[in-house]
Amino acid sequence: xxxxxxxxxxxxxxxxxxxxxxxxxxxxxxxNFLSTSKEKYLADIRATPSKGAExxxxxxxxAGDLDSVASSIAYAWVQSEIQKKPCVPLIQIGQDxxxxxxxxxxxxxxxxxxxxxxxxLSITDLDGVKPFPSTTFALVDHNRLGNTFSKDNPNTxxxxxxxxxxxxxxxxxxxxxxxxxxxxxxxxxxTLYPKEAEMPRELATLLLSAILIDTGGLVPGGKALQVDHxxxxxxxxxxxxxxxxxxxxxxxxxxxxxxxIAEVKRLSDALAEQKFNVxxxxxxxxxxxxxxxxxxxxxxxxxxxxxxAGLATVPVKLRSWGSDGKLERESQxxxxxxxxxxxxxxxxxxxxxxxxxxxxxxxxxEQAWFIRDGSDSTLQLDDIASRLWKGLEADEEIKVxxxxxxxxxxxxxxxxxxxxxxxxQGNANATRKATAPLLKNILESSE
Ligand SMILES: [Mn+2]
Numbered sequence: 298x299x300x301x302x303x304x305x306x307x308x309x310x311x312x313x314x315x316x317x318x319x320x321x322x323x324x325x326x327x328x329n330f331l332s333t334s335k336e337k338y339l340a341d342i343r344a345t346p347s348k349g350a351e352x353x354x355x356x357x358x359x360a361g362d363l364d365s366v367a368s369s370i371a372y373a374w375v376q377s378e379i380q381k382k383p384c385v386p387l388i389q390i391g392q393d394x395x396x397x398x399x400x401x402x403x404x405x406x407x408x409x410x411x412x413x414x415x416x417x418l419s420i421t422d423l424d425g426v427k428p429f430p431s432t433t434f435a436l437v438d439h440n441r442l443g444n445t446f447s448k449d450n451p452n453t454x455x456x457x458x459x460x461x462x463x464x465x466x467x468x469x470x471x472x473x474x475x476x477x478x479x480x481x482x483x484x485x486x487x488t489l490y491p492k493e494a495e496m497p498r499e500l501a502t503l504l505l506s507a508i509l510i511d512t513g514g515l516v517p518g519g520k521a522l523q524v525d526h527x528x529x530x531x532x533x534x535x536x537x538x539x540x541x542x543x544x545x546x547x548x549x550x551x552x553x554x555x556x557x558i559a560e561v562k563r564l565s566d567a568l569a570e571q572k573f574n575v576x577x578x579x580x581x582x583x584x585x586x587x588x589x590x591x592x593x594x595x596x597x598x599x600x601x602x603x604x605x606a607g608l609a610t611v612p613v614k615l616r617s618w619g620s621d622g623k624l625e626r627e628s629q630x631x632x633x634x635x636x637x638x639x640x641x642x643x644x645x646x647x648x649x650x651x652x653x654x655x656x657x658x659x660x661x662x663e664q665a666w667f668i669r670d671g672s673d674s675t676l677q678l679d680d681i682a683s684r685l686w687k688g689l690e691a692d693e694e695i696k697v698x699x700x701x702x703x704x705x706x707x708x709x710x711x712x713x714x715x716x717x718x719x720x721x722q723g724n725a726n727a728t729r730k731a732t733a734p735l736l737k738n739i740l741e742s743s744e
Pocket of ligand 1: 364365438461481482
């Protein structure tokens with residue numbers, strides 16, 4: 298992508314001779330906030346369980362990607378350090394699973410959080426605490442409170458929702474309630490940051506990292522929307538990318554200019570390299586590193602059962618890690634562990650045999666689906682399967698076709714109690730954000 302000379306000229310004037318920016322906070326302030334709030338929260342609920350009600354728990358979604366981690370940390374910072382309310386971010390993945398995402402560890406380290414397993418509150422810290430010890434929640438990067446938190450916990454209240462997924466139209470009264478398209482939820486969180494308050498450089502770096510991961514480095518024509526460009530323009534001069542305060546503002550928000558700033562490009566490349574460096578992970582870890590779970594009521598089915606469905610996003614093509622029955626066996630093992638009736642494995646990868654416009658290999662996606670009877674044996678598997686295949690194949694957004702090279706029809710690792718099918722996805726831009734509402738629609742629609 299070539300850059301207009303005028304954009305570069307404007308950038309170089311921005312980089313030189315500007316007055317110093319806001320004072321830099323102590324480098325450990327964000328890390329201190331996280332350790333301290335975690336410690337205080339755990340001490341409170343252990344000493345006096347009812348004290349959990351005094352806290353607001355901020356959560357991203359259960360996939361625990363950088364967007365969820367950064368957004369929850371940032372919103373908790375605002376509530377705690379600016380609004381002065383007791384608030385703690387909770388990471389919805391297990392402590393050991395934090396290591397499954399190298400890009401998270403990389404970005405957290407840039408933000409001064411070098412020991413996230415110790416510094417961040419994760420669901421492992423609250424293992425076995427039932428019902429959940431707090432009732433007040435702020436949701437970022439998702440917009441429906443998970444069952445684990447509402448179970449036997451009747452007084453829950455949702456005080457804030459900031460998200461970029463399909464809006465389930467819940468919690469109409471919370472404030473803020475921002476559910477709107479964006480490449481990254483972190484962009485909404487950054488846009489809502491109180492303008493009069495200073496943002497720690499580490500926090501700006503963390504939010505910016507999430508935006509860069511989610512938008513492929515803010516490249517023009519990619520996933521970034523205007524809100525992502527606005528947020529990045531705000532965050533870049535406040536981040537640790539510029540050690541001195543040379544870059545104090547970026548204006549106007551020229552997308553081409555943002556993605557071509559050398560420091561921004563370097564950070565994007567480093568994060569992408571970390572993200573796709575999953576060569577050390579086997580099928581089992583790949584299936585659970587980026588995973589989301591849903592419940593659906595089959596209103597058309599006799600007895601209208603409610604089932605659990607899961608969707609795993611995997612950044613490697615099926616044949617690289619799932620051949621010789623590994624896909625089938627590990628998927629069934631995961632379904633058993635999670636009690637799933639339906640499981641979709643959504644891959645996203647670069648095909649190095651075919652080069653796309655970027656020269657990086659054409660972006661492709663595949664889908665593998667499994668249906669099994671879980672705890673009870675009353676599910677009509679063939680009816681669910683025929684609905685699912687029909688619904689997926691008819692959808693005009695994802696555009697799936699039969700996957701000849703990964704055909705499970707003759708697999709000896711599919712027992713009679715399981716239905717399975719694999720597809721190539723024609724639209725490589727449709728993510729889990731498109732497939733999850735489609736699955737809900739197919740399974741729940743009463744037609
Ligand atoms: Mn997100």
